[in-house]
Structures are given as structure tokens and as C-alpha cells.
Amino acid sequence: MNNNFMIIDGSPVPIEGEKNLLELIRKAGIEMPTFCYYSELSVYGACRMCMVENKWGGMEAACSTPPKAGMEIKTNTPRLRKYRKMILELLLANHCRDCTTCDKNGKCKLQELATRFDVHRVRFDNPKSEPLIDDSSLSITRDANKCILCGDCVRMCNEIQNVGAIDFAFRGSNMKVACAFNKPIAESNCVGCGQCAAVCPTAAIVIKDDAHLLWQQLNDNDTLAIAQVAPAVRVAVAKEFGYKGENVMGKITACLHRIGFDLVFDTATGADMTVMEEANEFLERLENGGPFPMFTSCCPAWVKYAENEYPELLPNISTCRSPMQMFAPVIHEQYKNCGKKVLSVAVMPCTAKKFEAARDEFKDENGKPYVDIVITTQELIKMIKQAGIVFEDIEPEAIDLPFGTMTGSGVIFGVTGGVMEAVIRRVSDDKSISALRNLAFEGVRGFGDIREFELPLKDRTLKVAAVNGLGNVAKIVERIKSGEHFDLIEVMACPNGCIGGAGQPFASTHEKHKRGENLYKADKLCTLKFSEENPLMKELYSGMLKGREHELLHVNYVK
Amino acid sequence: MSSVLNENFDYGQLDKIIEQHEPTAVIAILQDIQEIYRYLPPEIFPYLAEKLHTSESRIYSIATFYENFSLDPKGKYVIKVCDGTACHVRKSVPILNYLREELGLDEKKKTTDDLSFTVETVSCLGACGLAPVMTVNDEVHSGMTPESAAALLGSLKEAL
Structure with missing residues (x-):
């Protein structure tokens, strides 16, 4: 008989390698309340919401107690309910309670748990504290007065992203989350990945909202409003509308048309250009002997991270612009003489794209950014709701001409390893379906931290790697510095790639992986798998881009 | 983070202190620095962050947690x-x-x-x-x- 089980609320639950009671309780189908527990972060044990009572009446925090065979615990006793309610009441005692006007209204963990535990009276005055806003960053907005000090953002920034822009400062009742010397976040080494906002349970860190700016500029007859939609967006929208669909690009296109966009394009088309350019650059480097490894340049948070931490590696970063920033100048060239004011908008899974769009490198001949406004997936969802569109009912529409074609290579850009796979498809000699299938299984796909493999090309063997998340960059850089050779390295700042971007609706790791699978499914359904097969590429390269590839599609980050 | 160094600041002294400690012994390093300057000059933060492979915000966190450390210059x-x-x-x-x-x-x-x-x-x-x-x-x-x-x-x- 298997004795390795414990009793949770009277029922036996087998212990199967769970790290802590909390995981076991969740496995037993009980939703434990927490503010500070995320399975991918270290255990902090700060919020005390996940307390359980043992059979002797002792209280333990489930997140920081390892399971033990024979243990008996209860998760819902009068005492626990009272304590949880008290914690919530005290948190609310110095937290602004003007929920209706809060950015996080309806999505706030504090609000959710206060509702769940029936906190309908707080014995302290509403502090109505003035917001303490830091809106220096183009990616995120902080309000220190809405912080409950759970430390999720600090651990995300330090442990997972290895950036360390924020940390706790001061102590006791003066404690707060801050940059060094309380500097505004824009003056710190923040890379804008936004993962702090993705884990923040309240509105202490939120994505910078540009939707209201966009509303102001839409629906103007003298403006030609153009949207491009990134690959990762299409697999992250449906759930927010309670719609059972996976890839809803057609519906998103229809919604954008309805919202007021004249033209909707797919950033996967831009990604096809990136594949063409990046593959060319890679082949050139192979011919000229380097510099190696060549790093991908699609991810703006990674580029910023490299600028901060490894300026010596900047010559190794591909000079290719990101798909968004390749597509935008092409759109600009196409419509600059259309007689209307062009409003170029990008719908992205990413908060760092807001910062990228404002970089000096990406401005046209008049000093105007190629991309006027970047909205995230979350902002798109909000706008669809604000427009009153019933997502379930809206009929899918096709993207517009003349940029109406994209390939599977462009679509998989949204998942870690995707850029690399697309470039390999381009440079590889074997273009058969079986070669494609093999490639998918050789290690390029998946969600491991650093996935590396070897690839024969003509007379040599290439060593390539995909780095999943900024936290793994230091490891590979160390190996490079100790002499190890890599030819091509893809880096995506957010764990799991763009599908896990901070601009996406909140999702569990499992749900993020599902999004990745759905992008691969979309690739499978694409008739065209190789970027060079995209008829639009042939047209562009023999037309608008002829002789101007470098001017429009490349950038030099080396100062 | 690669930051601009202050030319008028003697970083050699810091190097000596850093050499005498494990890179994780941030508190001891800060104490030794405070011994010299009677406070923690702002110049040391970016420098230490780079040398100790940690972040400026982490060192600031430690320096503000302990009452003993001062970020303001102290009298003779x-x-x-x-x-x-x-x-x-x-x-x-x-x-x-x-x-x-x-x-x-x-x-x-x-x-x-x-x-x-x-x-x-x-x-x-x-x-x-x-x-x-x-x-x-x-x-x-x-x-x-x-x-x-x-x-x-x-x-x-x-x-x-």
C-alpha cells in the first residue's frame, strides 16, 4: 500500500514530488488564495493568505511548507477565514479603495480576494492617498501607493529576467519597491519587458495605456489608419472573450476594421522580410568569417538588455530591424503620397515595443516615428470591449492588400525558437516537408531554457541555440566568453517568447505553451512555409526595396 | 550596468576593499566603505553593482534596510x-x-x-x-x- 499521501480537508491526496503544500492543495482541486506565490518564482511567504491549519491547531503557510506523508491539514476553518479576512482588511486599510476608476478594476487580485472572502466593511478610513505615479517609462506605469509589497515584481525582475531594475528599499512601514536612489524607472536599467506588470496583483505596476491616444486619432476622415498585428496576438485573445477558438486572426482583423482601421496587415509579413534579411546577413557572415555568434535582433527588450549589460556584444547583434520596424517603413513608403495623414499602429504582445517605436533609430525623414502608436494585446481587448463588439458573433475577415500574404515562417516568430527555425528554413538546402518535420524535432522547438543543436550546412556544421528568457542570457554569454563557439543565437526576453509577452492577457505557463502550439498549428496550415516563397517578397525586393534594403530594413545599434 | 564613472572619485580604494571580501559579502564591503567615507557615497553603487555582479537596486536595498548605513555625508x-x-x-x-x-x-x-x-x-x-x-x-x-x-x-x- 502506498503510504505517501496526506490528508487535506479530510480527503487523502497522494504526494507526487510537489515542492510545497500549496501545490498539493491545488492538485486536490482547492483554489488557495495567495498574492505572492508563483510556481516559477522563489517562495517568499509574505502575504500569509495561504495559511492552513494542522490537526493540532497550528498554522502554517502552505507555500513554504513541504508536504510530509501522514500530515493532516485543513484549508478552510473558521479561524483561517477570520485571519484571511483580517489580512485583507489590513491590506485595504492603506490601499486606495476607489476601484471603479482603477486600471486594474475587474482584474485585481486584491479586489478578487476581498470579494471572495466577503470583506464588505473596512474599519479604517479610505486613505484616498494621492497616486504616487512614475510614468517615466514608455512601457509601464507605476503607482507606489497601490503596492501591497508582495515582492512578485522584484523576484520576477531579479530571478527570472536577471535585470534587477527594482528591489525593496527601506524597511518596516517605510518599505517600498524602488529603483536605486528612488530614481524614475526610465533612468534605471529597466529593459521594458513588463514582466513585473504581468505578475503584479494590483495596479501598482500596469502597462502604459496608449489606447486612449489611439481612440483620439481614429475615425478621422483625413487619416489613413493602418494596423499591423503581431503573430503572438492571435492566439491570446479568444479566452478573454470566453470564446472557444485558438487562432482568431480573422476575428481580430474584423474587429480592427470595425474599430476604425482602414487597413489591417499581419506583422508576420514583416517577419518574412526579417527572415530574408537575417538569413542573408547570416550567410554573409559565414562567408566573411563573422562576427560570431550572430544574435537575433527582433526582441527590443533583449536589444536594450545587451546595450546595458553587454555593449561589447552589440556588433554581434544582427543589424536587421525587428519585423514591426521592417514592416513600418515599407508601409510608410507605400502610403506616404496617399494624400492623407497616415496613422501607423502596431498591435503587439509586448510592452518593450512601445519603447522601441520611440527610438531615434526608427524615425522617418521628417523625424516622425514609423510606428505612431503601439498597443498591447490587452489594450486591443479593452478597445474591442469598449467598441461594443460581440466577439463571438463577429465574422472573421481577411487581411488587406497589398500586403496580404505571409508564410508559416513569419507566424512562428511569436514563440521561442521561432525566429531561429525560420532562418534555418531559409538557409537550409533541404526544403522538403520531411526536413521541416525533422527540424521541428531536433530541439529547436520546446520551452527549455537554452535549446541548442547542430545543423549541417553545405560543408560545415552550424551550432545554433535559442535562449528562452533574459535570465538565461548570462549563462550563454559566459560560455561564449570561455571560448565556446556558436553560429546563431536567438534571444527572446520573455520566457516562452512573445506568446508570454507582458502585453498579453495573464496566463499560466501551461496556457502560454498552448499558445505556442497554436502558432505551430497555424504554421502547419499555411500553404507557404518558406519566407522566400512569399510572392510579396519577390515583388517588394524587385520594387520598393530594390537597392534600399539597408536603408529601410537595417539598423545599427552600435554607438 | 555600464555607467559613467566619476573621474574625481578614487575607485582604487574600493577595489582594495572588494578584494578583501567574497563578492556576496555586500554588508561587510559596505561597512568597510563607510569606515573610509563616514557614509556611502552615491558613486560606489554602480561600481559595486558591476564588480559584485548584482544590481544597483539590490545594493541600495541593503544600504537602506540597515540603520547603520548612511547615504548622507556625516560630520567629522x-x-x-x-x-x-x-x-x-x-x-x-x-x-x-x-x-x-x-x-x-x-x-x-x-x-x-x-x-x-x-x-x-x-x-x-x-x-x-x-x-x-x-x-x-x-x-x-x-x-x-x-x-x-x-x-x-x-x-x-x-x-x-
């Missing part, structure tokens, strides 16, 4: 007046008030503008038998009164 003479229970009941407050008034300081402004004197309170120096106690740069003075504090301050001013 740091006077600590004990205001623990024993010293308090034996009238440490008049001593403190005298010193503050004499030097134009208060609860918020702890250091004179010419960086000569810093006046702080401590919660207990563990020398309750000698109450009321104060220290000047870690030298203990026992059984103080406002008058003896005045005499001490006078001699310190002469020695400036």
Missing part, C-alpha cells in the same frame, strides 16, 4: 546621544536638545552644513550603568549633563 565628529530607557530617565533629552540647539540641528537635519558635526540618537549603547551616555566617533563619554556636553563640544570645536 559623529555624536550619538543614547536615548535608551536608562539614559532617558536620567535626562538624556536636555543633552540632546542642547547639542541640537547649539549646532542648529534638529530631528531631520542631523549634520551641520560645514560637515563638522552630526548629532544622532541611539536606542541603547548597552552602557546603562554609565547613563546618560554619549559617544563621539565611538569614544564613550559617561554621566553626561548639558554642561559637560557643552565643555566637550567646546574642545571638539577647538580641535576642528
Whole structure:
């Protein structure tokens, strides 16, 4: 008989390698309340919401107690309910309670748990504290007065992203989350990945909202409003509308048309250009002997991270612009003489794209950014709701001409390893379906931290790697510095790639992986798998881009 | 983070301190630095972050957590007046008030503008038998009164 089980609320639950009671309780189908527990972060044990009572009446925090065979615990006793309610009441005692006007209204963990535990009276005055806003960053907005000090953002920034822009400062009742010397976040080494906002349970860190700016500029007859939609967006929208669909690009296109966009394009088309350019650059480097490894340049948070931490590696970063920033100048060239004011908008899974769009490198001949406004997936969802569109009912529409074609290579850009796979498809000699299938299984796909493999090309063997998340960059850089050779390295700042971007609706790791699978499914359904097969590429390269590839599609980050 | 170094700052001294410690011993390193400067100069933060492979915000976090570390420059003479229970009941407050008034300081402004004197309170120096106690740069003075504090301050001013 298997004795390795414990009793949770009277029922036996087998212990199967769970790290802590909390995981076991969740496995037993009980939703434990927490503010500070995320399975991918270290255990902090700060919020005390996940307390359980043992059979002797002792209280333990489930997140920081390892399971033990024979243990008996209860998760819902009068005492626990009272304590949880008290914690919530005290948190609310110095937290602004003007929920209706809060950015996080309806999505706030504090609000959710206060509702769940029936906190309908707080014995302290509403502090109505003035917001303490830091809106220096183009990616995120902080309000220190809405912080409950759970430390999720600090651990995300330090442990997972290895950036360390924020940390706790001061102590006791003066404690707060801050940059060094309380500097505004824009003056710190923040890379804008936004993962702090993705884990923040309240509105202490939120994505910078540009939707209201966009509303102001839409629906103007003298403006030609153009949207491009990134690959990762299409697999992250449906759930927010309670719609059972996976890839809803057609519906998103229809919604954008309805919202007021004249033209909707797919950033996967831009990604096809990136594949063409990046593959060319890679082949050139192979011919000229380097510099190696060549790093991908699609991810703006990674580029910023490299600028901060490894300026010596900047010559190794591909000079290719990101798909968004390749597509935008092409759109600009196409419509600059259309007689209307062009409003170029990008719908992205990413908060760092807001910062990228404002970089000096990406401005046209008049000093105007190629991309006027970047909205995230979350902002798109909000706008669809604000427009009153019933997502379930809206009929899918096709993207517009003349940029109406994209390939599977462009679509998989949204998942870690995707850029690399697309470039390999381009440079590889074997273009058969079986070669494609093999490639998918050789290690390029998946969600491991650093996935590396070897690839024969003509007379040599290439060593390539995909780095999943900024936290793994230091490891590979160390190996490079100790002499190890890599030819091509893809880096995506957010764990799991763009599908896990901070601009996406909140999702569990499992749900993020599902999004990745759905992008691969979309690739499978694409008739065209190789970027060079995209008829639009042939047209562009023999037309608008002829002789101007470098001017429009490349950038030099080396100062 | 690659940051701009201050040309007028002696980073050699920092290197020596860093060499004497494990890179994880941030507190010990900060203590040694404070020993030299009497506070933690802002220049050290980006430098330490790079050398110790951590972030500026983490070092700032440590420096602000411990009462012992100061981010503000301190005077040549740091006077600590004990205001623990024993010293308090034996009238440490008049001593403190005298010193503050004499030097134009208060609860918020702890250091004179010419960086000569810093006046702080401590919660207990563990020398309750000698109450009321104060220290000047870690030298203990026992059984103080406002008058003896005045005499001490006078001699310190002469020695400036």
C-alpha cells in the first residue's frame, strides 16, 4: 500500500514530488488564495493568505511548507477565514479603495480576494492617498501607493529576467519597491519587458495605456489608419472573450476594421522580410568569417538588455530591424503620397515595443516615428470591449492588400525558437516537408531554457541555440566568453517568447505553451512555409526595396 | 550596468576593499566603505553593482534596510546621544536638545552644513550603568549633563 499521501480537508491526496503544500492543495482541486506565490518564482511567504491549519491547531503557510506523508491539514476553518479576512482588511486599510476608476478594476487580485472572502466593511478610513505615479517609462506605469509589497515584481525582475531594475528599499512601514536612489524607472536599467506588470496583483505596476491616444486619432476622415498585428496576438485573445477558438486572426482583423482601421496587415509579413534579411546577413557572415555568434535582433527588450549589460556584444547583434520596424517603413513608403495623414499602429504582445517605436533609430525623414502608436494585446481587448463588439458573433475577415500574404515562417516568430527555425528554413538546402518535420524535432522547438543543436550546412556544421528568457542570457554569454563557439543565437526576453509577452492577457505557463502550439498549428496550415516563397517578397525586393534594403530594413545599434 | 564613472572619485580604494571580501559579502564591503567615507557615497553603487555582479537596486536595498548605513555625508565628529530607557530617565533629552540647539540641528537635519558635526540618537549603547551616555566617533563619554556636553563640544570645536 502506498503510504505517501496526506490528508487535506479530510480527503487523502497522494504526494507526487510537489515542492510545497500549496501545490498539493491545488492538485486536490482547492483554489488557495495567495498574492505572492508563483510556481516559477522563489517562495517568499509574505502575504500569509495561504495559511492552513494542522490537526493540532497550528498554522502554517502552505507555500513554504513541504508536504510530509501522514500530515493532516485543513484549508478552510473558521479561524483561517477570520485571519484571511483580517489580512485583507489590513491590506485595504492603506490601499486606495476607489476601484471603479482603477486600471486594474475587474482584474485585481486584491479586489478578487476581498470579494471572495466577503470583506464588505473596512474599519479604517479610505486613505484616498494621492497616486504616487512614475510614468517615466514608455512601457509601464507605476503607482507606489497601490503596492501591497508582495515582492512578485522584484523576484520576477531579479530571478527570472536577471535585470534587477527594482528591489525593496527601506524597511518596516517605510518599505517600498524602488529603483536605486528612488530614481524614475526610465533612468534605471529597466529593459521594458513588463514582466513585473504581468505578475503584479494590483495596479501598482500596469502597462502604459496608449489606447486612449489611439481612440483620439481614429475615425478621422483625413487619416489613413493602418494596423499591423503581431503573430503572438492571435492566439491570446479568444479566452478573454470566453470564446472557444485558438487562432482568431480573422476575428481580430474584423474587429480592427470595425474599430476604425482602414487597413489591417499581419506583422508576420514583416517577419518574412526579417527572415530574408537575417538569413542573408547570416550567410554573409559565414562567408566573411563573422562576427560570431550572430544574435537575433527582433526582441527590443533583449536589444536594450545587451546595450546595458553587454555593449561589447552589440556588433554581434544582427543589424536587421525587428519585423514591426521592417514592416513600418515599407508601409510608410507605400502610403506616404496617399494624400492623407497616415496613422501607423502596431498591435503587439509586448510592452518593450512601445519603447522601441520611440527610438531615434526608427524615425522617418521628417523625424516622425514609423510606428505612431503601439498597443498591447490587452489594450486591443479593452478597445474591442469598449467598441461594443460581440466577439463571438463577429465574422472573421481577411487581411488587406497589398500586403496580404505571409508564410508559416513569419507566424512562428511569436514563440521561442521561432525566429531561429525560420532562418534555418531559409538557409537550409533541404526544403522538403520531411526536413521541416525533422527540424521541428531536433530541439529547436520546446520551452527549455537554452535549446541548442547542430545543423549541417553545405560543408560545415552550424551550432545554433535559442535562449528562452533574459535570465538565461548570462549563462550563454559566459560560455561564449570561455571560448565556446556558436553560429546563431536567438534571444527572446520573455520566457516562452512573445506568446508570454507582458502585453498579453495573464496566463499560466501551461496556457502560454498552448499558445505556442497554436502558432505551430497555424504554421502547419499555411500553404507557404518558406519566407522566400512569399510572392510579396519577390515583388517588394524587385520594387520598393530594390537597392534600399539597408536603408529601410537595417539598423545599427552600435554607438 | 555600464555607467559613467566619476573621474574625481578614487575607485582604487574600493577595489582594495572588494578584494578583501567574497563578492556576496555586500554588508561587510559596505561597512568597510563607510569606515573610509563616514557614509556611502552615491558613486560606489554602480561600481559595486558591476564588480559584485548584482544590481544597483539590490545594493541600495541593503544600504537602506540597515540603520547603520548612511547615504548622507556625516560630520567629522559623529555624536550619538543614547536615548535608551536608562539614559532617558536620567535626562538624556536636555543633552540632546542642547547639542541640537547649539549646532542648529534638529530631528531631520542631523549634520551641520560645514560637515563638522552630526548629532544622532541611539536606542541603547548597552552602557546603562554609565547613563546618560554619549559617544563621539565611538569614544564613550559617561554621566553626561548639558554642561559637560557643552565643555566637550567646546574642545571638539577647538580641535576642528
